[in-house]
Amino acid sequence: MAEVYRHRPRGLWSVRECGRVVGHREAIALVGVILRASEAARLRCLRTGARDVHAWAAGTVADLPRPEGARRLLYRIQEPGFRVEGAVVTRAAAAWFEADGSAWCEGGEG
Template sequence: MADVYRNLHRRCWSVREGGRVVDHVAEIALSGVTLRASEAARLRCLRTGSRDVHAWARGLPLVGVPRPGGAVRFPYSLDRPGFRLSDGSILTAAAGAWFEQDGSAWCLDPHVECTSCVP
């Protein structure tokens, strides 16, 4: 398993395994993806103006798998918590994800957080 996050200084994707950065790549695909975003770290970044790694995707790296046509884009922004789909729902996992050279991220079979469910 690997963690992937956007490296804003190098303008590429950093790949982390076992807590250590092992590669920097222009693009990468993952299968069996879970998405993590620390809300406390996001708020700290907003408050202090600092930039740190607080949102990443974890999955099994895939080599040479092009992004399929049915993939949907999911951005991350400091302006609101979590990775979001275009309808505003929070994305928590996906069957597959593609992280492109232009910094965009795409997924197939997205799993969203149920914001209207009552525990």
């Protein structure tokens, strides 16, 4: 299982396996996605201004094109959790992390 998060200074997606970064990709797709965001770390970052990895997606790397019906997946430090159309989601059937920094998902659920 791979974990994916945005590496903002590099403008790439970091790919982590077993707790170690194994590479960086411009774009990547995952299936069987679990979205994780530490609320305690998010609040600490807001309080201190520090930047750390406290939100990521975990799943199996796949070679899938993004379908037309995929919905935009958002994470903002100002509010808890990953969101699709305003609703918090914790799982998705598939997710696409694009070169422009956007993220999309299919089958998101809370």
